[in-house]
Amino acid sequence: MDNTLRTREIKLNQDFAREVKARVNEYFERNRLSKHANGAMVTKTVILLGVYVGSYALILTGLLPLAWAWFLCLVMGVAMAGIGFSVAHDALHGAYSASPLVNRVLGYCFDGLGANGYIWKITHNNIHHTYTNIRGYDEDLEVSPLLRLSPHTPHRPIHRFQHIFAFFAYATATVFWVFVKDYKYFFQKDLGPYRNKKHPRSEWIFLIVTKALYYVMMIVVPLLVLDITWWQFLIGFLTLHMTAGLILGVVFQLAHVVEPTEHLREEQAKSLKGAWMFYQMKTTNNFARDNRLLTWYVGGLNFQIEHHLFPRVCHVHYRKLSPIVQELAIRYGIPYNISPTLRKVIGSHYRMLKEFGRPDGFAGIA
Numbered sequence: 001m002d003n004t005l006r007t008r009e010i011k012l013n014q015d016f017a018r019e020v021k022a023r024v025n026e027y028f029e030r031n032r033l034s035k036h037a038n039g040a041m042v043t044k045t046v047i048l049l050g051v052y053v054g055s056y057a058l059i060l061t062g063l064l065p066l067a068w069a070w071f072l073c074l075v076m077g078v079a080m081a082g083i084g085f086s087v088a089h090d091a092l093h094g095a096y097s098a099s100p101l102v103n104r105v106l107g108y109c110f111d112g113l114g115a116n117g118y119i120w121k122i123t124h125n126n127i128h129h130t131y132t133n134i135r136g137y138d139e140d141l142e143v144s145p146l147l148r149l150s151p152h153t154p155h156r157p158i159h160r161f162q163h164i165f166a167f168f169a170y171a172t173a174t175v176f177w178v179f180v181k182d183y184k185y186f187f188q189k190d191l192g193p194y195r196n197k198k199h200p201r202s203e204w205i206f207l208i209v210t211k212a213l214y215y216v217m218m219i220v221v222p223l224l225v226l227d228i229t230w231w232q233f234l235i236g237f238l239t240l241h242m243t244a245g246l247i248l249g250v251v252f253q254l255a256h257v258v259e260p261t262e263h264l265r266e267e268q269a270k271s272l273k274g275a276w277m278f279y280q281m282k283t284t285n286n287f288a289r290d291n292r293l294l295t296w297y298v299g300g301l302n303f304q305i306e307h308h309l310f311p312r313v314c315h316v317h318y319r320k321l322s323p324i325v326q327e328l329a330i331r332y333g334i335p336y337n338i339s340p341t342l343r344k345v346i347g348s349h350y351r352m353l354k355e356f357g358r359p360d361g362f363a364g365i366a
Helices: 003-030 039-061 066-092 100-112 117-128 157-171 173-187 201-225 230-253 266-272 276-283 292-297 304-309 315-332 342-357
Strands: 285-287 337-339
Touching: 003 276, 003 315, 039 066, 039 201, 066 100, 066 117, 066 230, 066 292, 066 315, 100 117, 100 201, 117 173, 117 201, 157 173, 157 230, 157 342, 173 201, 173 230, 201 230, 230 342, 266 276, 276 304, 285 304, 285 342, 304 315, 337 342
Parallel strands: 285 337
Antiparallel strands: none
């Protein structure tokens, strides 16, 4: 990169970062607000956890017709994704509460859903939030070898058809997470920029114990207490996970693998030094900001720019922070990527899947 351009980007980043942080802090001080959860957030937490646990309990009574039990599996899938978006995500970022204990306890919701909070904090908080859209670093671009989510990922013939099967691949995400992904990352020597990564023995034990508890509660117990066949159980279990997986998989891609965003090469990771906020703005996208129901359900992840700039601020505040960030981005000439509706941003992601499916796919290359 040209040194003059590099120097300009660093200066632009410094000026923008200084002012946007000051303006955001001023907003909280002026309105006498905590940067953490409010009453509405607590209410949402109770609702989502109540729907998930309540549906599970109703199914286990064995009093419902099979069709209603199946429907509640779908409801659990919707609630599972909502808990991941709105409760566990904020807690694992340390954004839910000023109390580390509260964040830790609520972060266990993630483990209760069959995933692993420790490995998530490494791959998501540390790696994805630092090296966004940098192939070879950002683990969110490595969803599956069947998918090419970066123009810098080596092309394979099957990628030509990824726009056809990608959404099915997303639907299998939590099944893969529960049975394969966390173990894979624990055994994997290299994670993004980390080389020969070692994990504490306590985290290995916690992984094994929580996974075992999940398998018992979600597989063994239903098979023991319900008068159903193995294949009826399997349909319900897959309904739960494929519903949650599809929702989670799609929403997380809409923030970074869409037309306005850029993708950096692995060797460009060094260029992030001194210009981190500037690159976050170039690689991140907001969508459907006016859709309040969507914002409520996805935990403000449609305000992804604000989340990446202020990950330790609870998502209930992003709607108010968005105009501040956008105004300053315009003033400094920094990109502020927005897709106006959910339909349009899904369409944009679909077009990117087709573009990256081509051997010479080039859109979004930095």
